[in-house]
Amino acid sequence: MDTVATLTAVRSRQGELTCRPARQNSAHQAEASPVEWSHPVSAFPIVTTFTFTPDLVLQSYRACHRRLYRNRVALVITCVTVGLAEVAISLAGVLRLLWPGVVLALYGIAFFAWREHSVRKQLAPYRQGARQVTITLTETEYRTQGPDRATARTWTTFSSVSRVGDFWVLRVSPQMAMGLPASALDEQQTVAFTTLIKEKGLAPVS
Incomplete structure (x- = not known):
């Protein structure tokens, strides 16, 4: 009966246990192939x-501070919307005073512009080119x-x-x-x- 390839433990002269392939039938020698060892290759570094670019620096800042930026946008939209609504109501004669609505709308715009100026000034060293x-x-x-x-x-x-x-x-x-x-x-x-x-x-x- 043909024998299949096996590993046979052999005691060396120094007493260490080693392994070697056992003898196999010549009918199987042509099919025998060496053992291949695979080692995972790291993708790093x-x-x-x-x-x-200057624009990319500003976009990066806004991404890192997305919540603060959205809050500023929401504030200016609210101030302008409410302010213009008050102006419209005043012009319709419902309210006597026109200036509170104008001031509120301008405040929202000015606040947003001031904060944007502060951010751009802070990032100026990184936006010079x-x-x-x-x-x-x-x-x-x-x-x-x-x-x-x-x-x-x-x-x-x-x-x-x-x-x-x-x-x-x-x-x-x-x-x-x-x-x-x-x-x-x-x-x-x-x-x-x-x-x-x-x-x-x-x-x-x-």
């Missing part, structure tokens, strides 16, 4: 370089390298990572976050990145 930024993602760190500074943060620094519009927002605290343009990662890099943040417990619970 991921290195990507992109250009941060196109800036090339290199992002390096490893299994332990998130690194950035720009023309004037470099940063490195371990993943334990971040409290969450979420997709907001065209950006990945890596949040450090309610007041501080970092924006990564989603277009900076290709499809394979995005899959590896999202898998990593899930393993780190940073992805939002769906």
Whole structure:
């Protein structure tokens, strides 16, 4: 009867236990193949370089502070709407005073403009022209390298990572976050990145 390939334990002279293939019938020798070992290849580090334009800097800030920006927009819409409604009522003769509605509408517009000016002034050093930024993602760190500074943060620094519009927002605290343009990662890099943040417990619970 033909025998099949097996592994036979052999005691070497030094007393170590080794394994070698047992002899097999010649009918099976042609079919025998060497054992292949597969080793998983890590997708990290991921290195990507992109250009941060002045507009992209502003969009990144708005993505990182989406709630505050929406609150400002809601406030100006409310003030202008209510103010214009009061003006219309005053012109219809229901209310005698016209100026309160005008003041309220102008206040909403002025407040929004003032806050936008403050944000743009704060971001002015990063909006003086196109800036090339290199992002390096490893299994332990998130690194950035720009023309004037470099940063490195371990993943334990971040409290969450979420997709907001065209950006990945890596949040450090309610007041501080970092924006990564989603277009900076290709499809394979995005899959590896999202898998990593899930393993780190940073992805939002769906």
